[in-house]
Amino acid sequence: MTPPSITLRAKIDLTGPALRSAGSSLWRAPDPRRRYRDYLCAMHMVIRASVPLLRVAAARSEELGETELAEYLDRHAEEEADHDDWLLEDLALVDPSAGDAPRGTPPPSVAGLVGAQYYWVLHHHPVALLGYIAVLEGEAPSPALLEHIERSTGHPRAAFRTLWRHASLDPGHRDDLDRMLDGLPAVRERQDAVGTSALHTVRAAAELLRELAGEPAGMFSCT
Known part of the structure; x- marks a missing residue:
């Protein structure tokens, strides 16, 4: 039987x-240069939801008696702590006027990416969140890509700390997730929930990136 992690990666x-x-x-x-600023604003809007979302999913897992899943989600929440602050530190180097945190109303593309996970966690099963994690941490940015962005923007290396750290951390997180997926009970409904969440995340994340690419640079509301 094909391991669930392999099936999910294929999807x-x-x-x-x-x-x-x-x-x-x-x-x-x-x-x-301004695209990167917009990107940091958008990613902060997404990433600041990571720990709260993981905690909600862990609590829901406990309610359902899913102890192993709850422990994984709690552990991952600890790993993701302060990542939103990293983004703010990068943003401060790119745009000192941005302030302590983006205050603009998150657009529907951000709400659609993150908000669907709350629905599935609270109204279906928290295992769906694994599909979201699999996409967001499944393909770490390559050093070549990061160097290209640095060159094209002209921003200092220090303004890319979050991306470089994720390039280092995400492969290990992916391995942990794969072990979690492969250790889950072989229940078709759960595998379907993970797959549905992952495919939605791909579509929603692509929509957000296309929005950032298509708008005039600097139009993504950050203040």
Whole structure:
């Protein structure tokens, strides 16, 4: 029997080109300096939800008697702590006027990416969140890509700390997630929930990147 992690990665790989194409469009768009600022604002809006979302999912798992899943989600919440602060530190180097945190209303693309997970966690099963994690941490940015973005924006290396750290951390997180997926009970409904969440995450993340690439640079509300 094919391990669930392999099945999930195959599903993600089928739709992955759309996500990679959206990312490529963003980093080829005019005015890369301001695009990167917009990207940091958008990613902060997404990442600041990570720990609260993981905690909600862990609590829901405990309610359902899913102790192993709850422990994994709690552990991952600890690993993700302060990542939103890293983004703010990067943003301060790119745009000192941005302030302590982006205050603009998150657009529907951000709410759709994150909000669907709350629905599945609270109204279906928290295992769905594993699909979200699999996409967001499944493909770490390559050093070549990060160096390209640095060159094209002209921002200092220090302004890319979050991306460089994730390039280092995400492969280990991916391995932990795969072990969690492969240790789950072989229940079709759970595997379907993880797969549905992952495919939605690919589509929603690609939509957000296309939005960042398509708008005039600097139009993504951060203040």
